[in-house]
Amino acid sequence: MxxxxxxxxxxxxxxxxxxxxxxxxxxxxxxxxxxxxxxxxxxxxxxxxxxxxxxxxxxxxxxxxxxxxxxxxxxxxxxxxxxxxxxxxxxxxxxxxxxxxxxMKIPNILHDSVPIGEDEGGNTQHSKHGEKQNYSFSPKTHNELVDMNNWVDLPRAAKIAGSRFYFLKGDLARMELALQQYAIDFLTSREYTLVQPPMMMNRKAYEGVTDLDDFETVMYNVQPEGFYTIATSEHPLTAMFMDEVIEPSMLPLRMVGISPCFRREVGAHGQSDKGIWRVHQFTKIEQIIISKPDDSWELHEELLTNCVELWNSLDLHYEIVNICTGDMGTVAAKKYDLEAWLPGVESYKEVVSCSNCTDYQSNRLRMRYRTADGNEAVHTLNSTAVATSRALVAIIEQNQMEDGLVQIPAVLQPYMQGQTILQSCNW
RNA sequence: GCGGACGUCGCAUAGCCUGGUAUCGCGCCGGAUUUGAAAUCCGGUGACCUUGUGUCGCGGGAGUUCAAAUCUCUCCGUCCGCGCCA
Structure with a gap:
C-alpha cells in the first residue's frame, strides 16, 4: 500500500x-x-x-x-x-x-530500471550463467526421469489428497533434504539468521503482505480458526514485525526462512506445468531482509548475488531476467527472476524470484523504525534461495545421464554420505 | 479443555474499586552549562486533520453514559495452576 x-x-x-x-x-x-x-x-x-x-x-x-x-x-x-x-x-x-x-489495490511505484513491456515477452535478460550441457543422447524431461526411477508417485498422492500432490521417494527425497541443508548452511555462513516461522497466519497479518486476490486463488483457509496456510515463508517473516517500531541498530535484518509452501493454484495451467513443477505443496528456503529505505537497492543486489553464487555452486545453467512493467505484480518495485535451463523441454523456466518491495508491505503492516525526525516505514525484500521441487527438476534434467540416472551436484554429496549418483527406487 | 490473574506511548509503570485533562521512571531527540565529555538542569518524545484552548488513542470490537483507561458484554493474546498430550 x-x-x-x-x-x-x-x-x-x-x-x-x-x-x-x-x-x-x-x-x-x-x-x-x-x-x-x-x-x-x-x-x-x-x-x-x-x-x-x-x-x-x-x-x-x-x-x-x-x-x-x-x-x-x-x-x-x-x-x-x-x-x-x-x-x-x-x-x-x-x-x-x-x-x-x-x-490496497493500487500497485507499488516501480523502480526506474524496470524495463517497459506489456507482458512477460518484455522481460529483459540481465545475465547468463554457465553453459548448456552437450548430451550424446536425447535428454529426457523430468517427468520421464522421475517416472522411470520411481522417485515420484503422483497417482497415489491424487488418490489420498488430490491432483498436484506428490509422494517424493528414495534418493530424490534424500537429495531434497540435502538441498535444504546446503542452502541454509550457505546463507547462515553469510550472517543470515535461520528462522522457522508459523505455517499458518491470521487474515489481518496476511493482508499486510500479499495481493488481496491471493486469498481466492493461492491460500488455503483452515477452519475452524480461519487461519491461512502460508504460501511462502516470505509472508510470516516479513509480517513478523507488524505494528512495531524497530530499533535502527537491528537494521538491516537478514533472515533465511525455511517452510513448506502451500498453494491452491486455482485456474488452468498448461501441459508444461504437469508433474512436480507446479504443486500444492513444496519446501522453500527463502531470503528476507528488512532494511532502512536508503539501503534497500544495494541489498536487493546482495540477494541476487547470493542466488547467483548459490546456483553457480550447484553447477547449473540459468539466466537472470529483469521483470518488465507489464509482468510485475502489485507488491514489488523491482523483481529479478532466475530461470533455469531445462534441456528435456528445451526452455528456461522460473525457479527463483528476487524482489524489493520497498515500503509497500511495511505501510500496510505499520512496520517502522525510529529516526531523529520520527518513525519512518522500513523497506522489505525477499528472494528465493531454492524452492526444492523446482530446483530438483533443474538438477535432474541438467545432470541426467544416458541410463536415466542423475549425477548429484558435488556440493550436495557431503550431505548424502558422499554418494555421487541418484539411484532408482525399486518400487 | 477447566479455573485464576493480567494487557496503559520504544521499554517499564501508576491511575480502574468510587467514571470527569494519560502518572513516575528509563531510553531517545533538542537546548542550557563545558575546551570536550560525563554529571546536572530545562524542554520534547503515539496517530490524525483545516495546527486548535483541536480530535482520536490505554489489546480488538460492541454496549451503558452528557462523559469510559475506569462500569458491562464479547473476542484475541500473555502468565500461573489443573487436565490432556508428541
Missing amino acids: LDIKMFRDHADIIRADHDKRGILHDNIDEVIRLDDAWKKARYDADQLRRQRNEAARGIAEAKKTGDDEEAEKILAQVATLGAQIDELGVESDNLIKTRDSLR
Whole structure:
C-alpha cells in the first residue's frame, strides 16, 4: 500500500507509474476524492466532539461545585450532540474504509530500471550463467526421469489428497533434504539468521503482505480458526514485525526462512506445468531482509548475488531476467527472476524470484523504525534461495545421464554420505 | 479443555474499586552549562486533520453514559495452576 501522503502531494508520480504499467488512473482519482471527503467529514465530526467535550467539562465543573441546576441546563443543551457525532462518525469511517480498500489495490511505484513491456515477452535478460550441457543422447524431461526411477508417485498422492500432490521417494527425497541443508548452511555462513516461522497466519497479518486476490486463488483457509496456510515463508517473516517500531541498530535484518509452501493454484495451467513443477505443496528456503529505505537497492543486489553464487555452486545453467512493467505484480518495485535451463523441454523456466518491495508491505503492516525526525516505514525484500521441487527438476534434467540416472551436484554429496549418483527406487 | 490473574506511548509503570485533562521512571531527540565529555538542569518524545484552548488513542470490537483507561458484554493474546498430550 502506498503512503497516503503520496496521493496528496505526489499524485503525478503514481499517475506516471500507471502509465508505465498501462493501467487507467480511475482508482487514483477515486482515492483522492474519498480522501478529501473523509478529511471534511472528519473535521466536522471533530468540531462536534469538541463542543461535546467542552460541555462535558462544564458538567463536571458544575457537579463539583454542587450546582446541579447548571449541570442539568448544559445537559439539555447538548442532548442531541451524541447522535450527530455518531452519524458523522459512521460516515467518515465508511469513507476511510472505502478509500483504503481501494488504496490496497493500487500497485507499488516501480523502480526506474524496470524495463517497459506489456507482458512477460518484455522481460529483459540481465545475465547468463554457465553453459548448456552437450548430451550424446536425447535428454529426457523430468517427468520421464522421475517416472522411470520411481522417485515420484503422483497417482497415489491424487488418490489420498488430490491432483498436484506428490509422494517424493528414495534418493530424490534424500537429495531434497540435502538441498535444504546446503542452502541454509550457505546463507547462515553469510550472517543470515535461520528462522522457522508459523505455517499458518491470521487474515489481518496476511493482508499486510500479499495481493488481496491471493486469498481466492493461492491460500488455503483452515477452519475452524480461519487461519491461512502460508504460501511462502516470505509472508510470516516479513509480517513478523507488524505494528512495531524497530530499533535502527537491528537494521538491516537478514533472515533465511525455511517452510513448506502451500498453494491452491486455482485456474488452468498448461501441459508444461504437469508433474512436480507446479504443486500444492513444496519446501522453500527463502531470503528476507528488512532494511532502512536508503539501503534497500544495494541489498536487493546482495540477494541476487547470493542466488547467483548459490546456483553457480550447484553447477547449473540459468539466466537472470529483469521483470518488465507489464509482468510485475502489485507488491514489488523491482523483481529479478532466475530461470533455469531445462534441456528435456528445451526452455528456461522460473525457479527463483528476487524482489524489493520497498515500503509497500511495511505501510500496510505499520512496520517502522525510529529516526531523529520520527518513525519512518522500513523497506522489505525477499528472494528465493531454492524452492526444492523446482530446483530438483533443474538438477535432474541438467545432470541426467544416458541410463536415466542423475549425477548429484558435488556440493550436495557431503550431505548424502558422499554418494555421487541418484539411484532408482525399486518400487 | 477447566479455573485464576493480567494487557496503559520504544521499554517499564501508576491511575480502574468510587467514571470527569494519560502518572513516575528509563531510553531517545533538542537546548542550557563545558575546551570536550560525563554529571546536572530545562524542554520534547503515539496517530490524525483545516495546527486548535483541536480530535482520536490505554489489546480488538460492541454496549451503558452528557462523559469510559475506569462500569458491562464479547473476542484475541500473555502468565500461573489443573487436565490432556508428541
